[in-house]
Amino acid sequence: MQKHNWKRIIPFLLILSLFAPMNLLTGMAASNDEREGYVSEIASGPLAGKSFDYFWSEHSTRITDAGPIDGEVIYVGKACDDSDQVPEAMDEDDVALVERGDCLFVEKIDNIEGNGYSAVLLFNDQRTDDDGCDAFPSSMSTSASIPMLAISRTVGLQLLGETGSEPVPCPDGPETESAVGTVGEKVFILNEFDPNSTETGFEQRNGNGWTVPSEEAAFLETVAEESERVTYTEAGTSVEGRPIHLVRVGYPVPPSDEEIANGRNILIQGTPHGNEPAGQEMALQLLRDLAFTDDSELLEQLSETTILFMPTPNPDGREANQRGNSWGVDNNRDHLNLDTPEIQTLAKVMNKFSPEITIDAHERPSGASPEMEMVWPRNLNIDGPLRELSKEMVQDYLMPDVEEAGFTTGIYGSPNSSTNGNERVLSNMLGLRHGIGLITESAGRAKPEDRVEMQMETALSVMRFYRERFDDVVQAVTEAPERKAADGANREPFYLDGADNREPPEWAVLDPASCGYLINSSQEEEISRHIDLFSLRTEEVSGNGVFVTMNQSMMTVIPLLLDEQARYNELSGLALEDCSNPGELEPPLGAPSLANLRILADRFASDGEFANDEAARAVTLHLTAVSQFEEQGETEKVVKHLDGLLELLQHQRENELITEEAYHLIEPQADSYMKELQYAFYQGFVGDDGNSWDSSDFVNLDSWPTNPDGAVYTIQDNTGQIDLDNRQQGNGSAYGRVTPYMEDTENSELLVRFKANEIGNNQRMRLWLQSDAFSPGSSMPVNGYGVELNLNTNELILRGRYDSSSTNFDRIDANMSDEWHWVRLRKQDDELMVRLWHDDSDEPAEWDMVHTLSADEQLPNQSGKTLLSVINFDYDSSNRFNFDEIIVSDLDQ
Ligand SMILES: [Zn+2]
Incomplete structure (x- = not known):
């Protein structure tokens, strides 16, 4: 598949080799208007015309916007608060050349900006760790109003005329000799993204900077225009309104969504953590390669199986180069609770298409060795044969294939880590949703191209596994839902913690598990998105009671959401030992709500907590009024009647028309419910001791x-x-x-x-x-x-x-x-x-x-x-x- 890339690169090489002799003859770099695409070169002095690698901090101003970098470098030292002061630029084209080390990038940028420079080149210092001084940071979490690029130590010293064409040794190479303010060689960097190219931004720059969101959009548009095999839509949007793209690749054309959902499909998720970009690049390159491949084996596979891609599921995090979304929520801890719009989008896709296999591509930002780690879903509630098949895929297919491609591999996660098996991470949730899959974790300190390559090798190996084990995969994903529903009906054990390599603690084993949960109607409303996005079956069994049976395939998430002992539950339902007539039981109380007030009023009436029928009726009348206004959406009137109810309860208490105990149960519920409607935010923390916050x-x-x-x-x-x-x-x-x-x-x-x-x-x-x-x-x-x-x-x-x-x-x-x-x-x-x-x-x-x-x-x-x-x-x-x-x-x- 890499061959396709080379085909595109060859014309570039030809053009470059045509230019080379001309440069040699004239001894000068080509003039600016002759240069296009991606150029980075030393533009004066003995090394004029020599090109170099750089890494662009995409959170600084884009060269595409600012125009090419074309000026002399001025050495500004380390530009830390306690180092020599950064001199003013002499010319508006001057480029600040700053040395890495001693302080944060942010501090350097703060000291350089405002001094009139057109751009910043940051060259490496004498790193003594594995990086070597000719590597440079491939991700810089800083934003600057002028373009900022990282370059190697060698190029930095070459621009200062301190070294020749050979790379400088490291860590024991020469110290920088130039004084702050020294004027060095000219530098020229052009960075023009071609929106009509079927290469990603990363490829167009030869790996010198990750593909940014606007480039992803243009790239997808071009690929979808040029290949009938590809369509894409906006599956949802992020907190800040950025599109989350869902790409479908099929042969000869992708089937309709309905056909995809009913047929076979794989989901490849790119970069859920915004500072782990290699997965996104892999997804973009792979979907493009599949769009144009003539490999008959792959085409046959594409005719049977649609490959779905979500290259950038967390675009706000990607834009900010940060792990979480723009609320700061870690998106890979939200697959159970589904709080963020990004994860709701993914859950919608997973629920709709039920992918047979899902790849969840991550990186270890500071990881170096081994190069590629991965692990299968370890949660103990995943159907056994399904979990074993994921494990087999990782151990017998993926790891050997990635090793063969020249990368070291390992199993991700320390054995006793509590994230092993954690229901909130996608790698486990995809198993709880009855799919096969894995999480990948490439080493962030490897070269950017290598990081993308190891992700690519893993994804290609997943496709090989699927081709070779098609029947086994289909059997496992078809049988798993039935087996789990039967487990639920038979009250087989359920595990609130633990993993296939970590014993669950005693508290976490529900054995036998309950046959179902009873919740109240307002609780059902509270979890309406979970009911939707996990396709849960619920049944109204009484005025305020809703029954959720364990005899259904998605029982794999029910106790995690509803059991009071689960760590990340949405609410505390009533766990049932006998499910023959749940409508006869009183539903539990949840967060303050009208349903709770009704449950309490009914209970008090039948338990004799009111002194007489009249007192009970007075409360019921108020609740009926509240209910009517609530249905009409008349919040002010709801608040008014709740206030009236509080007065009534107070009066009843003073006149001993309601017991002291009952009053103390119902009053905080009514008070909290009213205030939640009244204020921009209200939390009264009403609930049983030890419960988690709502x-x-x-x-x-x-x-x-x-x-x-x-x-x-x-x-x-x-x-x-x-x-x-x-x-x-x-x-x-x-x-x-x-x-x-x-x-x-x-x-x-x-x-x-x-x-x-x-x-x-x-x-x-x-x-x-x-x-x-x-x-x-x-x-x-x-x-x-x-x-x-x-x-x-x-x-x-x-x-x-x-x-x-x-x-x-x-x-x-x-x-x-x-x-x-x-x-x-x-x-x-x-x-x-x-x-x-x-x-x-x-x-x-x-x-x-x-x-x-x-x-x-x-x-x-x-x-x-x-x-x-x-x-x-x-x-x-x-x-x-x-x-x-x-x-x-x-x-x-
Ligand atoms: Zn991650």
Whole structure:
């Protein structure tokens, strides 16, 4: 298949060889207007005309937009805060030549920008690790307003005239001799992406920069135009609205979606983690190769099996070169809960087409050896024969094939890792969905072309396996759903943890498993997308009761979603031992809802919790009114009647018309339900002790680290508790990050009642308004306004966050204790204000701090979310935070 690439490259080589003698004769590089496509060369001096490799940081300005780089280099040293100052450029075409090392790329860029340079070339320093100094970073997580490219140490020194045509040795080669400000040779780099080419951006640049989203779109359009075998659609969009492409490849043409779904298909998923680009490149190249191949074996395969590609399932993460999506959610921890639009898109595709085999292509960004790791689905609830077939594919086909192609291989994941078997990662979920498959993990420190190549060899080997074991594959994927439904009916054991190489802990073995779960009707609504995207069968069995039987093929996810002991469950259903008449049982209570209020009212009436029938009827009447207005979507009237209900309950309690116990069950439900409708965000933490926070109210409840968890979220005494672990050796901190589900607000206010159970250690609580998302690896947002309570210095600090850096506006003594406190944080127009007070005292009229935001201190985002985080910098102490309520008001409403 690589032959196809060569065919396209040969004309290029011919053109280059025609130019070469001319350059030799004139001793000069060709003039700019004669050059097109991709050119990178030293353009003056003894090495004039010599081309070199570079790696383009696609998060800096594109050369396509800025025009070619065409000027003299000026050596600016290391450009760190504590090194020699970067000199001003002398000419607008001048190119800053900076040496790698001593500080972050971001710091270098900060020091170079603003000095008049047209571009930055970063050359390698004397690396002593495996990289060698002629390698360069193939991924630079920095954005610059001018093009930024990495080059080898040799080329850097050549541009300074310090070395000849031979590569410099490393790590013991020559130190850089030039002084900061030295003017070196001219450099010329042209980077024109041809949108009408059937080569990817990566191929067009000869591997000198990954394909960017706009290039992917143009490439797919060209391939689909030139080949009848390819069609593509937008399967969905990301948080930021970028398209997620689904490509279908078939022969002679791809069948209709219905035919694909009913027939045979494979799904190849490219780059779910945005900073792992080799999978995307493999997917693009492979779909193109299949579009034009004349290999009869492959064509025969394509006539029987459609190959589906989702090259970039996380386009926002890819654009930002970050692991998670733009909410900061790790997309490969969302395949059970389906919170992100990206994973909902993939789930829709998987649910619709039920791929026989799925490839989930990843990379280990800092991994070096072995070059290619992979592993099959290990979850214990996957149909046994199916799991064994995936394992056989990996061990007997893929690993030997990839080895034969010249790459070292290994099994991914340490044996005791809790991510082995984890139901939230795709490699396990594809098995729970009754498919064969694997996760691939190429070494991020290998050369970019090699990374793509090892992904390609793996995918080709999967296709070989499918050709050779077609009947076995079809049999396994056909029988697995039936076998699992029978397992459910027979109450065979179900495992909430463990893997095929890791014993499940005792708590995690449900043996016998329940025959089904009873949930209430509002809980059914809460999991409507799971019912949809896993094709779950549910049955209404009473006024408020819904039965979910285990006697169905997707029983593989039911306890994971509904059992109260499952780690990532959506809700706590009632696990049933006897499923003969579930309609007779009382459904469980869930998150505050009308259904819960009805269940409670019915229960109280039949249990004699009301003093008389009249009292019971009064409550029922209110609920009927609430229900009618809810159906009509009249939220204000719903709130009004709930408020009336609360008054009624209060009155009944005072007059002993309802028992004290019943009152305390129903009152928080009604109160929470009302406030959720009333506020931009409300969380009252109503639930049984030990339950997890209601995941349908939060986009993300994040923990760093994850094994053991840095932050554990539970409900205790109707408060939200976060247990914050000690910081672990080797980590910068331990933290928990809370992202609520809410609409963006502009002028808003956050009110929380909270406590910390220890004061004086190095822990902080951080509250944010008008924020976009948490910075990767940080408990602070990229942009936002906030307040930090520092339990170490006992200070309250008012601050702004701008492009991931902090500005402190003001600070005061917090005068904290380990008792309940309140904090109210408000942002209105150009004022930011906060007050903190002890629960014993009334809310003070005065603000503790008011800061007027200058024009410079306004955020780029006009509106945003409320975020909350707790962080521990202390190795020797942990802490526990409790939140009674979290209330966010939209002040513009
Ligand atoms: Zn990954």
